[in-house]
Amino acid sequence: MSSNGQATVFIDGEAGTTGLGIRHRLRHLPVTVRSIDPARRKDPDARREMMAAVDIVILCLPDAAAKEAVAMADAMGDDAPRILDASTAFRTDPAWVYGFPEMDAAQPAAIRAAARVSNPGCYPTGLIGLLRPLVRAGLVPADYPVCVNAVSGYSGGGRSMIEAHERDGGPAFELYGLGLGHKHMPEMTLYAGLAQPPVFVPSVGHFPQGMIVSVPLHLDRLPGRVAIADLHEALAAHYRGSDRVTVAEPCAKLAADALAGTDRMELRVHGNDALRQVVLTARLDNLGKGASGAALQNVALMLGLEPPPPV
Numbered sequence: 674m675s676s677n678g679q680a681t682v683f684i685d686g687e688a689g690t691t692g693l694g695i696r697h698r699l700r701h702l703p704v705t706v707r708s709i710d711p712a713r714r715k716d717p718d719a720r721r722e723m724m725a726a727v728d729i730v731i732l733c734l735p736d737a738a739a740k741e742a743v744a745m746a747d748a749m750g751d752d753a754p755r756i757l758d759a760s761t762a763f764r765t766d767p768a769w770v771y772g773f774p775e776m777d778a779a780q781p782a783a784i785r786a787a788a789r790v791s792n793p794g795c796y797p798t799g800l801i802g803l804l805r806p807l808v809r810a811g812l813v814p815a816d817y818p819v820c821v822n823a824v825s826g827y828s829g830g831g832r833s834m835i836e837a838h839e840r841d842g843g844p845a846f847e848l849y850g851l852g853l854g855h856k857h858m859p860e861m862t863l864y865a866g867l868a869q870p871p872v873f874v875p876s877v878g879h880f881p882q883g884m885i886v887s888v889p890l891h892l893d894r895l896p897g898r899v900a901i902a903d904l905h906e907a908l909a910a911h912y913r914g915s916d917r918v919t920v921a922e923p924c925a926k927l928a929a930d931a932l933a934g935t936d937r938m939e940l941r942v943h944g945n946d947a948l949r950q951v952v953l954t955a956r957l958d959n960l961g962k963g964a965s966g967a968a969l970q971n972v973a974l975m976l977g978l979e980p981p982p983p984v
C-alpha cells in the first residue's frame with residue numbers, strides 16, 4: 674500500500690508493447706504505479722526489491738523472464754506480491770486462475786480471490802470466447818475436428834515484429850506457425866473444452882493492431898439438427914450483460930482492424946443454411962481485449978474494484 678492508501682503495482686517489462694498498454698490503462702484505476710530506474714530494468718536485484726515492495730506485480734515479459742520472476746516471488750514465501758502474468762508461461766497451470774472474467778459466472782470471483790492470475794492469450798481469447806459456450810451447451814461436441822484461422826496485427830509479435838514491419842514495410846500478409854503446435858494450443862484446447870488440439874493457422878498482416886479469429890463448422894456434423902440461430906442464441910445468452918464481449922449480427926465483410934484501440938470483442942455467427950455451413954468469428958484488438966485491456970480488467974478485479982467501462 675502506498676502512503677496515500679492506494680494499492681501499489683509494478684509492471685515488470687513496462688517498456689514493452691504490452692507493458693506500455695497496461696501502464697496507459699492503469700490511469701483509470703486508483704493505484705500507484707512503481708517503476709525501476711530504466712537503466713536497471715533487467716537487473717534481477719532491482720526487480721526483486723521492487724516486487725517485495727508492491728501489492729501486485731504485472732509480468733509483461735517473454736516466457737523465460739516471466740518464469741524467472743515467478744521463481745523470485747516463490748522465494749519470498751508469504752511476503753510475495755500477487756501476480757498477474759501476461760505471458761504464456763502459466764496459462765494452463767492449475768495453480769493459477771485464468772483471467773478471462775466472461776468465461777464463467779464464477780470466474781470474476783475466482784480472479785478477485787487469486788494470488789496468481791494468468792492473462793489470456795490474444796488468439797485464445799477469440800477462440801475460447803467463441804467455442805467454450807457452444808461446447809458447454811452441447812451444440813459443438815468436444816471431439817469436433819476444429820480448425821482455426823486467425824489474423825493478427827503485427828504488434829502481436831512485440832517490439833521486434835513492430836520494428837521489422839515499420840522499418841521494412843511488410844510483408845503484406847503471411848501465414849506462420851506452419852509447423853503447427855503454436856504455443857497457444859494447450860490453452861485453447863483446455864479452456865475451449867476440446868478433446869483434441871484444433872488445427873490452428875495464424876497469420877499476420879501489415880497493420881499494427883487488430884485480430885480476427887474464425888472457426889468454420891459443418892452444421893450436419895453437429896449433434897441433432899442444430900440451426901444457425903441456435904449457435905447465435907447460445908452465444909448471446911452467455912454474454913448477455915457483458916460490456917466487453919458482444920454478439921453481433923453477421924455481416925458479409927469483416928475488417929480485422931475495426932476494433933483497434935478498444936478493449937472490446939465482437940462475436941458473430943455467419944451461416945448459409947442451404948449449404949449447412951457456418952463460420953464463427955471473433956474480432957478484437959490483440960493489444961486490447963487480447964492483452965492490456967484484459968489485464969486492466971484483471972487488476973481491477975484483483976483489487977476488488979469494478980473494472981472501468983471499456984474504451
Ligand SMILES: NC(=O)C1=CN([C@@H]2O[C@H](COP(=O)(O)OP(=O)(O)OC[C@H]3O[C@@H](n4cnc5c(N)ncnc54)[C@H](OP(=O)(O)O)[C@@H]3O)[C@@H](O)[C@H]2O)C=CC1
Nearest residue numbers: 686688689690691715733734735738759760829831832964
Ligand atoms: N503483443 C501482444 O499482442 C501480446 C503479448 N502478450 C505477451 O506479453 C508478453 C510481452 O510481450 P510484448 O509486450 O509483446 O513483448 P515486447 O518485446 O514488446 O516487450 C517485452 C519487454 O520485456 C523486456 N524484457 C525482456 N527480458 C527481460 C528481463 N529478463 N527482465 C526485464 N525485462 C525484460 C523487454 O526488453 P527488451 O526489449 O530490451 O528486450 C521488453 O521491454 C509476452 O509474454 C507475450 O506473449 C500477451 C498478449 C498479446
Ligand SMILES: CC(=O)N[C@@H](CCC(=O)OP(=O)(O)O)C(=O)O
Nearest residue numbers: 759761794795796825829830877
Ligand atoms: C503476430 C504474433 O506473432 N503473435 C504472437 C501471439 C501474441 C503473443 O505472443 O502473446 P500472447 O501469447 O500472450 O497472446 C504469436 O503468434 O506468437
